[in-house]
Amino acid sequence: MVTELPGGGRMTPVIVPPKGGRPRPGIAQLKRTLYFLSRNTLAIIGLAIVLFFVVVALFSLFSPLSNQSLQQYCSVTYGTNGTVGCQPVCTYDASSGPAPAANCYPTYSGNVGFVGPTVDLTHLTGGPLPLGSMQVSSGTNQYYYSIYDGLLKGSAWSLGIAATIVLSGASIGLVLGAIAGYRGGYTDEVIMRFTDIFLSIPGILLVLVIVASFAGYVQGLEGRMLLLVGAFIITWWPFYTRIVRGQVLVTREQKYVEASRASGAGTGRILTKHIIPNSLYPVFVQLSLDVGAIPLLLGGLIFLGFQIYPSPYFPEWGAMSANSVANLQSLIESCQFGACVFPWWQILFPGLTVFLFAISVNFLSDGLRDALDPRLRR
Amino acid sequence: MRMWVYVVRRILLLFPVIIGVMTITFAILSALPIQTHLIATFGASKIPYTPMVPCSDVGQPGNGQCRNPTYFQLVHQLGLDQPIWVQWAEYMKNSLTLNWGTVNYHSNAASAFSLTTSIPVTTVLGWYLPYTLELAALSLIIILAVALPLGNYSAVYRNRPIDQAARVMSFSGFALPGFLLATLVLFAAVILSGGATPTCNSNSTHYFDWYGSWPPFPQCANQPTWIGTYIQTSPTGFPTIDAILHGDWFLAGESVRRMLLPALVIAYGSVAGILRFVRNSMLEVLNLDFIRTARAKGVPETAVVSRHAGRNSLNVTVTVLGLTFAGFIGGFPIIEDVFYLHGVGLLLAKSIQPTQDFGLIFGTTLLFTIIVVVANILVDILYAYLDPRVRLG
Numbered sequence: 001m002v003t004e005l006p007g008g009g010r011m012t013p014v015i016v017p018p019k020g021g022r023p024r025p026g027i028a029q030l031k032r033t034l035y036f037l038s039r040n041t042l043a044i045i046g047l048a049i050v051l052f053f054v055v056v057a058l059f060s061l062f063s064p065l066s067n068q069s070l071q072q073y074c075s076v077t078y079g080t081n082g083t084v085g086c087q088p089v090c091t092y093d094a095s096s097g098p099a100p101a102a103n104c105y106p107t108y109s110g111n112v113g114f115v116g117p118t119v120d121l122t123h124l125t126g127g128p129l130p131l132g133s134m135q136v137s138s139g140t141n142q143y144y145y146s147i148y149d150g151l152l153k154g155s156a157w158s159l160g161i162a163a164t165i166v167l168s169g170a171s172i173g174l175v176l177g178a179i180a181g182y183r184g185g186y187t188d189e190v191i192m193r194f195t196d197i198f199l200s201i202p203g204i205l206l207v208l209v210i211v212a213s214f215a216g217y218v219q220g221l222e223g224r225m226l227l228l229v230g231a232f233i234i235t236w237w238p239f240y241t242r243i244v245r246g247q248v249l250v251t252r253e254q255k256y257v258e259a260s261r262a263s264g265a266g267t268g269r270i271l272t273k274h275i276i277p278n279s280l281y282p283v284f285v286q287l288s289l290d291v292g293a294i295p296l297l298l299g300g301l302i303f304l305g306f307q308i309y310p311s312p313y314f315p316e317w318g319a320m321s322a323n324s325v326a327n328l329q330s331l332i333e334s335c336q337f338g339a340c341v342f343p344w345w346q347i348l349f350p351g352l353t354v355f356l357f358a359i360s361v362n363f364l365s366d367g368l369r370d371a372l373d374p375r376l377r378r
Numbered sequence: 379m380r381m382w383v384y385v386v387r388r389i390l391l392l393f394p395v396i397i398g399v400m401t402i403t404f405a406i407l408s409a410l411p412i413q414t415h416l417i418a419t420f421g422a423s424k425i426p427y428t429p430m431v432p433c434s435d436v437g438q439p440g441n442g443q444c445r446n447p448t449y450f451q452l453v454h455q456l457g458l459d460q461p462i463w464v465q466w467a468e469y470m471k472n473s474l475t476l477n478w479g480t481v482n483y484h485s486n487a488a489s490a491f492s493l494t495t496s497i498p499v500t501t502v503l504g505w506y507l508p509y510t511l512e513l514a515a516l517s518l519i520i521i522l523a524v525a526l527p528l529g530n531y532s533a534v535y536r537n538r539p540i541d542q543a544a545r546v547m548s549f550s551g552f553a554l555p556g557f558l559l560a561t562l563v564l565f566a567a568v569i570l571s572g573g574a575t576p577t578c579n580s581n582s583t584h585y586f587d588w589y590g591s592w593p594p595f596p597q598c599a600n601q602p603t604w605i606g607t608y609i610q611t612s613p614t615g616f617p618t619i620d621a622i623l624h625g626d627w628f629l630a631g632e633s634v635r636r637m638l639l640p641a642l643v644i645a646y647g648s649v650a651g652i653l654r655f656v657r658n659s660m661l662e663v664l665n666l667d668f669i670r671t672a673r674a675k676g677v678p679e680t681a682v683v684s685r686h687a688g689r690n691s692l693n694v695t696v697t698v699l700g701l702t703f704a705g706f707i708g709g710f711p712i713i714e715d716v717f718y719l720h721g722v723g724l725l726l727a728k729s730i731q732p733t734q735d736f737g738l739i740f741g742t743t744l745l746f747t748i749i750v751v752v753a754n755i756l757v758d759i760l761y762a763y764l765d766p767r768v769r770l771g
Contacts, residue, residue, distance in 0.1 A: 209406060
């Protein structure tokens, strides 16, 4: 088959269009990726677990609040005989004003996804630690909420925070990296030197510094979330900028970019149609890795003693696992008073959730890397 | 290009980065409210640190708001009323001349480390940096000892059980929260070792207690003279090296033994990245033509892997080393906090809690940054030494 080109030249088409339509290289590429992904058992397991968590998070957004189940608040004092005292508590809507009484706890009933202190379950354990509940220390007070509720409602918060941070960081990095890589010259120098400065501050130290400096000056849920997410985005964009720039440097030398430029396409069209779509795959891999790391890092922040959430029983996976570990020490010390219960469920369930999420995301990202990078497919 | 020209050029490139990081810390500092600086420097005051106060507070007639002379005097004393670029220049001058301020003795960190007087931040950092460096070196040795052989095995036996096992192991290290693993390891060690507070008896083998495994040298009446009040050691400051220098082999062994658990936790958490890199670079090298040639001419398979492929994939591994270093040193505050290791990370972990000590926060951050940048330069130089093409480029 020989086609007549408008300019009078002749060429042999490489792609034979399927019957009844023009070729869809994007769809074919997606099918190929899915095929390579489906041959990787670990990646499929990872994908299944990630999808499960996403479904749980969506479900939790529409499940009824359990704040109403709040009945009693147990203050635990490790006296000489491990005495336990329970008293009725009240809750109040934190957005409406200060606490009306001393033992009232903020619940943010207007926001989906908060848990309140749980009912007293001490009769189940015979000790001061309710089975299946999470212990939180706030000052000298210790109180409990249901681990099941916390993990369920925390799924929406954890996934939401992680997605917001990673997607914003990746968008900034994508734009800056594409500009730096494509323009080259001074633009490249300025952007990359700026990026290098941020990259040389190791790990989450910049997040630590920003949160530590400003945590005292923000109030309420919105302000604290903004600070937390903002600090992470500031720390995160340089990684994506460097990845995208490296990929763009390779992509812009390809023949199809040259062809597009030769046929008169402008910079914007070349960037959006050719360079960015073809530089995306390492971003996907990094993106999926980072989503899994964020609950771990949030847990680390809580563990170091930051009060980044408006309520001590804020349901977020990282915070839950950090609180459980921080409690462990005081709980074991309490053994010498004869009130010894090892709270394995407080450590196991939040820790397992964070671990499962991070490792499944890792498997998925590893599978994606193999499926998207033709060099690793061999 | 000669090697030393490359080295000098690489070291000169350090300064823009350091100045940039200092500018970031300056930006954060100048975004803080002025009251914070005043309280941090002069302590809490009876008269609030605001420009306008009730007239009765400053002893003036009237019931309204009056100008607060103390506020303006203190603001002027700190130079906060000057233009922002003057403040920046002053900040850079002090930072670059290692004048990083003094420890605020009202802060949480000061009480945690019993720093009662206004000690310069750089002095305190100098005491605790050797501990962090020793820990970093030990973790790096463990990471390399695991990642290099395991990565090569994974590449040679690709997609076989050993590759999958290595993959699962390294990913689980990445996915386990560091604080959780560290606490559980510490508690297991306490229970297994019979857990007790370290005693001064030099033959005691109780290494761990609930609060951590460090410091290695408990404060004792018969404490050696080369250990100072803040557990800083002389003459080098590196506890293990000093113990060896003074011929105290028991304390040297003790120091390494106590460092081993935190180092293992750190290594387990960050072995994943470098393992992947070693595996992939080895895979790429194994597919090259000269490997096929070597096989074809009858070189034994072990020699092909170790001598032909191993040497060539080492170059890539060296570059990853720098990246890994930056990654795992960021986790030090948490691990040092759990094991109560007297390092820069613990200093940071204590100084970010209220009452914060901004001198220590920015000092430790800057120090960590410098460690990473210097490590990257060393890696680059090593890389240039291993691969002459880099020097010429």
